[in-house]
Amino acid sequence: MDTRFRYVVDDPYSDAVDIHHVEVRKSSNGRFFNAAVFLAAASSVAFHLPTMVNERLIPQSLYWVFLFTAIFILKWVRPKVVKESVVIMPAFGIQLETHYTRGRTNRRFIPMHKILKPVLAECLTPMTCYWTLSLLMHGREEELILVFKDLRPPVGILVPVWKALCAAATDTCR
Incomplete structure (x- = not known):
């Protein structure tokens, strides 16, 4: 079974x-996925923020931040x-x-x-x-x-x- x-x-x-x-x-797989997406979004912001400010690429890099955040919110809010x-x-x-x-x-x-x-x-x-x-x-x-x-x-x-x-x-x- x-x-x-x-x-x-x-x-x-x-x-x-x-x-x-x-x-x-x-199972804990769903919680692990949510935590992984959240950490990936947070680390991408922390890693790229100095470069974004110096090279004025904030709009392009924010796209990825918004994408990760949207995936996280959809995964979290969707009824299971x-x-x-x-x-x-x-x-x-x-x-x-x-x-x-x-x-x-x-x-x-x-x-x-x-x-x-x-x-x-x-x-x-x-x-x-x-x-x-x-x-x-x-x-x-x-x-x-x-x-x-x-x-x-x-x-x-x-x-x-x-x-x-x-x-x-x-x-x-x-």
Whole structure:
């Protein structure tokens, strides 16, 4: 299993509701990156300030200072996903939840009759390859809805959630 994520199932023996959580484990990598960017910006200012003043290059060098500061602020302020949950209610539908660090939660409900089939798909980019769990929807145009929109859990976590989704929609997954 991937050590970046923790998989939790709430009361797997309940027939009414099946809840699957994928949580991000805390690490110090983010703090290290923020400190490194801040130190790089501060050291570039301290190192180049005498040269900038003597040669009147302050506007050009300030560009790099502003760039480092902007990267630092964007990295620091951007909301981070703590957990994504899938709440499966076989009689009604599926609720997808995204929990952020500052307490905000986004929820999306999908009625069961609109789901054609849950699909495990392999995604390829020029730099990486990963698995996603999607819901193929009924409608005028078929569309895919990502179950875990922000996180990319490994396939070992996606398979139990996919099996639970297939069990909830028994007439679509055979």
